[in-house]
Amino acid sequence: QIVHVNLTLMLIIHGTWYTISVVLRLLQIVYEVGWIANYSPGCFPIPEIVIIRVTSYISIVLLLGGVVVERAFATHYVIDYEKKKRRWIATSITLFIFAMSLFISSQIVLGGINGVFFAAAMVAPVCLSLIAFRLLLRRNVRRLAGLNGKLVRRVKRDTYTLSLRLQLRENIWTMQKLNRMASIATPLCLVCLPLLFLPPLFLRDKDQWWILEIIVASNNTVLAAIAPFITVMIVVVFEQVRRMIFPTKFRAEKRKLWLPFSPRLERI
Numbered sequence: 001q002i003v004h005v006n007l008t009l010m011l012i013i014h015g016t017w018y019t020i021s022v023v024l025r026l027l028q029i030v031y032e033v034g035w036i037a038n039y040s041p042g043c044f045p046i047p048e049i050v051i052i053r054v055t056s057y058i059s060i061v062l063l064l065g066g067v068v069v070e071r072a073f074a075t076h077y078v079i080d081y082e083k084k085k086r087r088w089i090a091t092s093i094t095l096f097i098f099a100m101s102l103f104i105s106s107q108i109v110l111g112g113i114n115g116v117f118f119a120a121a122m123v124a125p126v127c128l129s130l131i132a133f134r135l136l137l138r139r140n141v142r143r144l145a146g147l148n149g150k151l152v153r154r155v156k157r158d159t160y161t162l163s164l165r166l167q168l169r170e171n172i173w174t175m176q177k178l179n180r181m182a183s184i185a186t187p188l189c190l191v192c193l194p195l196l197f198l199p200p201l202f203l204r205d206k207d208q209w210w211i212l213e214i215i216v217a218s219n220n221t222v223l224a225a226i227a228p229f230i231t232v233m234i235v236v237v238f239e240q241v242r243r244m245i246f247p248t249k250f251r252a253e254k255r256k257l258w259l260p261f262s263p264r265l266e267r268i
Contacts, residue, residue, distance in 0.1 A: 004070075004074060004081065004082065004174070005085050005087070005090075006070055006073075006074075006085070006086065006087060006089050006090035007067065007070055007090070007174075009087065009090040009091075009094070010063070010066060010067070010070065010090050010093065010094055013094050014056075014059055014060060014063055014094075017055075017056045017059065017098075018056045018060060020052070020056070021052060021053040021055075021056035021057070024049045024052055024053055025049075025053060027045075027049060028046065028049050028050070028053075031046060047109055047110075050109050051102070051105050051106050051109050052105075054105035054108060054109065055098065055101045055102050055105040056101075058100075058101040058104055058105055059097050059098055059101040061122055061126060061186075062097045062100060062101060063097065064126060064129045064130065064133070064182055064186055065097075065125065065126075065129045066093045066094070066096075066097050067133070067178060067182070068129050068132050068133045068136065069093055070089060070090065070093060071133065071136055071171070071174075071175055071178075072136060073086070073089050074171050074174075075136060075139070075140060075171065078140075078164065078167045078168060078171055079163065079164055079167060080167075081167065081171070082167060082170065104118065126186055130182060130183065130186060133175070133178070133179060133182065134179060136175070137172065137175045137176065137179060140168055140171055140172050140175065141172055143168060144165060144168040144169060144172060147161060147164060147165045147168065148165070
C-alpha cells in the first residue's frame with residue numbers, strides 16, 4: 001500500500017470532483033459556442049456550472065492543508081495508524097474543505113468576494129501549509145533518529161520501540177514523497193488561480209471578450225499541461241508505481257535516473 005487509506009480517499013474524492021468539473025466545462029463550452037439557443041452567462045445552468053468548477057479548483061488548492069492535518073493525525077496515532085483505518089479523519093477533512101470551497105466559490109461567482117484578491121490571499125496559507133508540512137516531517141525524522149540512537153545504545157529494546165520505529169519509517173517515507181510532489185504541484189496551482197478569477201473582470205464589456213477568450217484558452221492549456229506532468233511526477237516519485245509500469249531490466253539500467261528520488265531512510 002503506497003499511502004494510508006485516509007489519504008487515498010481524500011485524493012480519490014478530489015480527483016473525482018475535478019473530473020466532474022472537467023465534464024461540466026465541456027457542457028459550458030456547448031453553451032458558449034451557441035449550439036444551445038438563448039444562451040446568457042447569467043442564466044441557468046451557467047452560474048451553477050461555474051460554481052461547481054471553481055469549487056473543485058479551490059478544493060485542490062486547499063487540499064495541501066488537508067494533507068498536513070491528515071499527516072498530523074498520522075503522527076499522533078503513529079503506533080497503530082496503519083492498523084486502524086479511522087476514516088472519520090478523511091471524512092471530516094474532506095467535508096470541511098468542500099464546504100469552505102463551495103462557500104468561497106459561490107461568493108466569487110455572485111460577486112461577494114473579489115476573485116483576484118482571493119487568489120493573491122491564497123498564496124500565504126498555501127506557503128504556510130508547505131512550511132508546516134516540512135516541520136512535521138522533520139519532527140518525525142528527529143523522533144526516529146532518537147529511537148535509532150536508543151537501539152544502538154541498547155537503552156530499551158522492546159517490542160513497542162521496534163514497532164514505533166517501523167511506523168515512523170513508513171510515515172516519513174510517505175511524507176517525503178508528498179513533500180516532493182507538493183513542492184512542485186502547489187506553485188503550479190497558484191499560477192492557475194489568477195487565470196480562473198480574472199475572467200469576471202472582463203465579462204462586463206463585450207468589446208473585451210477577446211481578452212476573455214485568451215484567458216480561458218490559456219487556463220485550459222495550463223490545466224491540460226499539468227495533468228500529464230503530474231502523472232509523470234507520480235511515476236518518478238513513487239517506486240511502487242514504477243515497478244508496475246517498467247520491467248525489472250529497464251529499472252536496473254535506469255537506476256541512476258531515479259537516484260535523486262530514492263528514499264534515504266537507511267541513513268537515519
